[in-house]
Amino acid sequence: MCGNEAMAEAAIQAGLDAYFGYPITPQNEVTAYMSQRMPEEKRVFVQSESELAAINMVFGAAATGKRTMTSSSSPGISLMQEGISYLAAAELPCVIVNVMRGGPGLGNIAPSQGDYFQSVKGGGHGDYHCIVFGPSSVQEFADIMPLAFDLADKYRTPAIILADGIIGQMMEPVVIPTNSKLTTQNLKLPKKDWALTGADGRKQNIVRSLWLGDGVVEQHNYDLQAKYRQIEKNEIRCEQSDVDDADIVIVAYGICARIARRAAQQAREQGIKVGCIRPITLWPFPSESISKAADKSPIFLVVEMSCGQMVEDVRLAVAGKSPVVFWGRPGGGIVTVEKVLEKIEQLIKKAKK
Amino acid sequence: MQTVFKRTPTLKDCPTHYCPGCGHGIAHRLVCEVIDELGIQSRTIGIAPVGCAVLAYDYFDVDMVEVAHGRAPAVATGMKRTNPDKIVFSYQGDGDLAAIGTAEIIHAAHRAEQLTVVFINNAVFGMTGGQMAPTTMLGQITATTQQGRQADGQGYPLNVSELLAVLPGAIYVERCGLCSPAHIRKAKAALKHAFELQINNAKGLSLVELLSPCPTYWRMTPPDSMLHIQNEMTKVFPFGRIKG
Ligand SMILES: Cc1ncc(C[n+]2csc(CCOP(=O)(O)OP(=O)(O)O)c2C)c(N)n1
Ligand code: SF4
Ligand SMILES: [Mg+2]
Numbered sequence: 001m002c003g004n005e006a007m008a009e010a011a012i013q014a015g016l017d018a019y020f021g022y023p024i025t026p027q028n029e030v031t032a033y034m035s036q037r038m039p040e041e042k043r044v045f046v047q048s049e050s051e052l053a054a055i056n057m058v059f060g061a062a063a064t065g066k067r068t069m070t071s072s073s074s075p076g077i078s079l080m081q082e083g084i085s086y087l088a089a090a091e092l093p094c095v096i097v098n099v100m101r102g103g104p105g106l107g108n109i110a111p112s113q114g115d116y117f118q119s120v121k122g123g124g125h126g127d128y129h130c131i132v133f134g135p136s137s138v139q140e141f142a143d144i145m146p147l148a149f150d151l152a153d154k155y156r157t158p159a160i161i162l163a164d165g166i167i168g169q170m171m172e173p174v175v176i177p178t179n180s181k182l183t184t185q186n187l188k189l190p191k192k193d194w195a196l197t198g199a200d201g202r203k204q205n206i207v208r209s210l211w212l213g214d215g216v217v218e219q220h221n222y223d224l225q226a227k228y229r230q231i232e233k234n235e236i237r238c239e240q241s242d243v244d245d246a247d248i249v250i251v252a253y254g255i256c257a258r259i260a261r262r263a264a265q266q267a268r269e270q271g272i273k274v275g276c277i278r279p280i281t282l283w284p285f286p287s288e289s290i291s292k293a294a295d296k297s298p299i300f301l302v303v304e305m306s307c308g309q310m311v312e313d314v315r316l317a318v319a320g321k322s323p324v325v326f327w328g329r330p331g332g333g334i335v336t337v338e339k340v341l342e343k344i345e346q347l348i349k350k351a352k353k
Numbered sequence: 354m355q356t357v358f359k360r361t362p363t364l365k366d367c368p369t370h371y372c373p374g375c376g377h378g379i380a381h382r383l384v385c386e387v388i389d390e391l392g393i394q395s396r397t398i399g400i401a402p403v404g405c406a407v408l409a410y411d412y413f414d415v416d417m418v419e420v421a422h423g424r425a426p427a428v429a430t431g432m433k434r435t436n437p438d439k440i441v442f443s444y445q446g447d448g449d450l451a452a453i454g455t456a457e458i459i460h461a462a463h464r465a466e467q468l469t470v471v472f473i474n475n476a477v478f479g480m481t482g483g484q485m486a487p488t489t490m491l492g493q494i495t496a497t498t499q500q501g502r503q504a505d506g507q508g509y510p511l512n513v514s515e516l517l518a519v520l521p522g523a524i525y526v527e528r529c530g531l532c533s534p535a536h537i538r539k540a541k542a543a544l545k546h547a548f549e550l551q552i553n554n555a556k557g558l559s560l561v562e563l564l565s566p567c568p569t570y571w572r573m574t575p576p577d578s579m580l581h582i583q584n585e586m587t588k589v590f591p592f593g594r595i596k597g
Contacts, residue, residue: 017435018431018434018435020431044434044435046430046431046434046464048427048430048460049456049457049460049463050456052424052427052456052457053424053427053430053456053457053460054427056420056421056424056427056428056431056457057427057428057430057431057434058431059418059420059421059424059427059428059431060418060420060427060428060429060430060431060432060433060435061431061432061434061435062431063418063428063431063432064398064431064432064435064436064439066435066436068431068435082421083421083424086420086421090418196398196416196417196418196432197416197436197439198395198396198397198398198415198416198439199394199395199414199415199416200395200396201395204410204414204415204416204417205416205417206410206416206417206418206419207417207418207419208401208410208418208419209419210407210408210419212408
């Protein structure tokens with residue numbers, strides 16, 4: 001199975017009630033797969049007329065308390081930003097998958113990580129965050145789906161899966177997580193008593209984002225921020241390897257993290273001590289792990305398939321304690337193990353001088 | 354003493370924020386009466402637009418959602434597809450439905466979504482201060498057509514209902530006016546039919562366009578606004594069943 005299909009099946013197994021989407025490369029496998037599988041499961045599939053419509057269909061299904069998602073790639077995700085801002089404001093749970101491609105503009109259909117800023121810094125208007133995951137394998141792309149749905153429900157927030165064209169298209173052996181308890185064993189999900197199900201014998205429910213009263217939106221923002229602090233406290237996920245004795249710590253997510261890991265292993269074989277930090281959640285960001293690693297003053301090397309976006313968050317976390325160097329390629333340029341290794345060797349040479 | 358008129362239960366007991374003579378209040382009452390007469394209050398979900406009626410949930414005592422400008426038909430699609438047993442309606446102005454949300458309404462009809470749409474055509478953007486809408490009449494003075502709308506450069510009034518009626522997925526389209534007691538009774542009958550179709554699981558979208566007075570931005574008295582609908586607007590937007 002390719003990553004896109006594995007993710008789609010995992011979403012179905014996680015109890016997805018409705019999928020809405022508009023085709024775009026490199027995630028067309030998702031729409032095709034869903035069009036087949038969702039009706040088989042007697043669930044909802046709609047091919048929308050645009051991404052604008054898709055995200056608003058998600059808004060509608062989410063408002064009635066259903067598990068719902070959409071998927072797209074960069075240009076389509078840009079169109080969804082209006083809807084994502086409204087979803088965050090109205091506190092509606094849903095999952096949005098972005099299989100990133102080269103940009104800006106129509107760019108190309110090659111893998112990229114150019115939408116980091118858009119995903120973790122807001123994207124739409126207003127002060128909000130979505131939970132953002134950066135899977136680095138087909139297996140993880142699938143495993144994250146039940147978790148993403150559960151956390152979206154738990155915190156009443158949209159969750160974004162920030163994958164890239166390689167993760168989406170790559171074929172790897174994968175075990176579909178068939179029971180969402182796998183990843184969220186102790187999670188007791190709150191009842192959706194806010195959902196629009198018809199005011200049958202109860203007070204009317206209203207899902208809204210407009211508040212005209214004096215100071216009400218200000219307070220709503222403080223409430224949202226309090227929720228975001230909770231998410232930061234509870235939901236940071238990150239993987240570290242060989243960081244303790246490292247002279248160089250590579251920070252990378254998604255497919256770049258796998259490439260970086262291999263480069264780090266090869267460097268160790270040459271006697272260069274390299275460790276890796278791989279954020280699994282991009283928001284909330286594992287700032288503390290990075291800050292801790294920075295106490296030992298290694299050189300941080302941030303590798304991304306972009307002109308350097310996550311590197312800004314690494315710099316904030318490092319807070320001047322260590323040098324932070326960026327290397328990456330934008331617009332569909334693929335990062336290779338050889339190139340990362342070369343960069344590592346350069347850094348070590350320079351440091352020894 | 355005999356009660357000859359009383360508030361229908363789904364219409365909440367509260368003061369209105371609409372301008373004197375505004376059609377929104379009448380349309381709200383009609384929709385609520387229809388909901389109560391059909392006994393569907395407990396399974397109806399309403400969608401409020403962006404426009405003067407954005408706070409419609411302050412008046413309608415049903416579960417309601419407020420959505421982004423123009424996106425109501427897409428939101429409604431997401432709701433109805435996942436909740437086929439619910440009655441889903443959107444309430445939209447002419448800026449909402451005929452300008453920014455044109456794609457969403459056309460495609461909801463094109464997919465034959467089982468929805469009921471209440472379309473309030475007051476020929477202006479009321480909420481933002483009376484600017485030109487696609488439905489603005491030629492010669493009509495608005496905040497953005499201060500010499501009156503000219504076809505050359507500003508186009509002609511857009512007949513969305515007629516456009517929608519050509520789609521097989523639109524099964525019922527009717528235009529009525531909130532401009533006299535007789536017309537208002539007709540409007541109510543049309544609304545009732547549009548809801549009944551959804552209740553009876555008819556396969557497609559039904560839409561009722563209501564020509565609705567906006568005395569404030571038409572710069573007219575409420576009675577003159579009603580006459581304006583009957584004498585002027587109907588020349589471009591004729592009353593009657595367009596389809597179904
Ligand atoms: C994306 C977006 N663009 C513009 C606006 C500003 N806006 C609010 S209401 C409105 C027009 C409403 O006109 P209409 O739908 O005819 O409703 P009415 O007030 O006349 O009932 C506009 C342009 C907005 N809220 N959102
Ligand atoms: S501006 Fe026009 S549409 Fe809006 S409330 Fe006043 S009369 Fe009604
Ligand atoms: Mg209007």
